[in-house]
Amino acid sequence: MTTEQDILKLSLTEIEAGHVFLALGMIREYARNNGAGVWQDEFDSISRDYELMLEYMERGVDDPEREKMYDRIRTRLGHCVRNMMLESKIKSSPFYSxxxxxxxxxxxxxxxxxxxxxxxxxxxxxxxxxxxxxxxxxxxxxxxxxxxxxxxxxxxxxxxxxxxxxxxxxxxxxxxxxxxxxxxxxxxxxxxxxxxxxxxxxxxxxxxxxxxxxxxxxxxxxxxxxxxxxxxxxxxxxxxxxxxxxxxxxxxxxxxxxxxxxxxxxNADKDNQLIQKDIIPELMKNQDLNITNFGIIEKEEDPMEDILNPSAADERIEKLETTMHRMEQMQKDGSDIYFGGFSQMKRFSFFNDMANWFWPFFIEHPAVQETLDKIGRADFLNNMLAFGPFCESDKYSFLLTMKTVFERLPDNVREMLQGGYEFGNMVSETEKSDAAYIRRMYLQDLYRFLRLNIHKKDMRSPFDNENAYLFLANETFHGNKSKDMLPQLALFMHKRKIKNGFVVFAKRYIDLEQDVLSDNFLHIASIYYYEYANNAEKATDILRRAWYEGRLENDKVSLKMLGRLSLLCGDFDMAATCYHRLFELQPDNNKFALKYGVALMKQKNYSKALEILYRLDYEQSSANTSRAMAWALMGEGKLEQAQTVYRKLTSGEDSVPEDFLNAGYCQWIMGKTNDAVAMFVNYCETTSSTNMVLDSISKKFSKDSEMLLSNGIKPIDITLMADIVEKNIKGKENTFFAD
Incomplete structure (x- = not known):
């Protein structure tokens, strides 16, 4: 903003604050240095009216209309200043010029x-x-x-x-x-x-x-x-x-x-990156056309493909359909999937006229008529432009692009287009008249104009202003009922991983509802404090308070969060209580059952945990169930059974490094020290922690020391085992035992 604009903007601030006399002085100085143009007479008139009002008051005249007159003068002066600002912009801004x-x-x-x-x-x-x-x-x-x-x-x-x-x-x-x-x-x-x-x-x-x-x-x-x-x-x-x-x-x-x-x-840029990286390459793999300097030509069929891989064609079609469906689903969900492609088609001279960015598409527009005179009125174009899922400016872009490439298309492709070929999903008449669809298309038009127009740096864009694009969190929109929209918007932002959007709406909602432990408040506050504010303690306190007030009895979302947080902070009794209630609410939910089993293990209630885990393993065996069951068996002292489960885990394709670590504990407790060392070495090598073996393995031993100590492993044994593992990884030549 120029210095001139700063002075005028400051005078507006003074007018808003009621300092009219001060503002008049600032504007008078501005006009003396820069001129007020066609607004000089209006400014002089306002100045005279204000001075006259002050003069009458000094004389002691009681004017019942004084307040109304003062408000009118303030309004007129504000208008006058904004008109001066506009005139200044016309002189200095390419957009306004x-x-x-x-x-x-x-x-x-x-x-x-x-x-x-x-x-x-x-x-x-x-x-x-x-x-x-x-x-x-x-x-x-x-x-x-x-x-x-x-x-x-x-x-x-x-x-x-x-x-x-x-x-x-x-x-x-x-x-x-x-x-x-x-x-x-x-x-x-x-x-x-x-x-x-x-x-x-x-x-x-x-x-x-x-x-x-x-x-x-x-x-x-x-x-x-x-x-x-x-x-x-x-x-x-x-x-x-x-x-x-x-x-x-x-x-x-x-x-x-x-x-x-x-x-x-x-999110258009992010969606475009996804399309360019994942979707377009897959579509290109399956295309039957080659683009060359001489135009678009068909690929020759491979005569050996039917012999060597008879199912290849069907597989390509299936992949193509899956890819297209993914793109269609993105659009159905609300994504602007065409921004990336059509953003390259806004360089036609047609878009040099700002009005053309906002015309609804209509066939009588001179630019459209000129194009149709060249390429003809193909049924394909009629369908595309009437029912294609594009915003209005993209329809103009598409038609203008067709004008430039139509003559280079192969004859059979042109015939196909003339014959009414349909491009992707078309929009029904019902959907076209839907308010949400109309608004979405218009927002895309506006977004393109403010992002792609040659004057984009010179214009104010609501899409670059958090107060504008998160407008429902803006104080200007606060009303008696508007706060009711905050929960759904906060959860929408969280689901879409829009961090700043969630934080703004969540904070606003929490400030308004902090004394009301509603379901929405509990869900949003716990997510905000735990995942965004890095304050798990605050999230836990809110949920515990709700639990003790009897508000979580049937609230599965809050129960899951409280159970998770309780496990993290070591409150295993609360964790077990939460997952037990979830298990009662949904006894067929294996995830709840597994979490309940884990919470019971943390309480050292291994026998009860095994009852749950045996049933889970029988009904739907999984690696995670096996891991929990092996640990519970080890805690219960059933080492042979635990060893059998660990052997299966460490030899499976879905094994993880911790399987070798825990299997090593089992071998160690059973007195098989050499086998335990081998497992620990495997764990360290798998986790790429061989450069800091002692530190890494010691931390793991310390974390799991309760299981080790309760099964007869002494503290000195834990210390020495860490050294043995390091010695086996680094070799004797790096130890003081070397010659």
């Missing part, structure tokens, strides 16, 4: 705007009276002129000065009018959004909120929702109309859904 140049001097006058929009609809209707050939030419002429007018209007909206309440009301009426084309209204809502998120204007935000509240056209409504949410989150200013809406359950549901969709947009 381009908008100013492309507006071609057009200003926002609501009456002329209404006439222009309604005239366009009327002109279209009149073409119905013309002959078919003449109608086509006339429609092209009408749309060519209209697209140019709308572009100028779009850019003029971006540089429009502060709106009054009257301007806002009139604009809302125009964009809600049934006599205005929906596509025009959608484009202008996007223009207001770009204007509002880049330069604060309360009445633009109000107009977007009112359009969202009153519109019956879901496409217009969802664009308006995105606009007022982001603008309000960026500037932290809540309006009366929004305050009322935040108590509406339907609005809150849409806000929560939008919050999740925004996070999927932010």
């Amino acid at each position: 381009e908008a100013y140049a492309k507006a071609l001097g057009r200003t926002i006058e609501t009456e002329s705007l209404r006439n222009m929009l309604e005239s366009f609809v009327g002109e279209q209707a009149m073409t119905g009276l013309l002959a078919e050939e003449e109608k086509g030419e006339k429609m092209r002429e009408i749309y060519s002129k209209h697209i140019g007018e709308m572009s100028r209007l779009f850019h003029s909206m971006i540089i429009s000065p502060q709106w009054t309440a009257t301007t806002s009301e009139q604009m809302v009426k125009i964009l809600l009018s049934p006599t205005v084309d929906s596509y025009d209204a959608q484009l202008l809502v996007s223009a207001i959004t770009i204007a509002a998120i880049n330069h604060e204007d309360e009445q633009k935000i109000v107009s977007l909120a009112e359009i969202y509240r009153l519109s019956t056209d879901e496409n217009i409504r969802q664009r308006a929702l995105v606009g007022w949410v982001f603008a309000m989150a960026i500037y932290g200013r809540q309006t009366d109309v929004v305050t009322d809406m935040l108590d509406d359950d339907n609005v809150l549901h849409e806000l929560a859904d939008m919050q999740k969709q925004v996070m999927f947009c932010l």
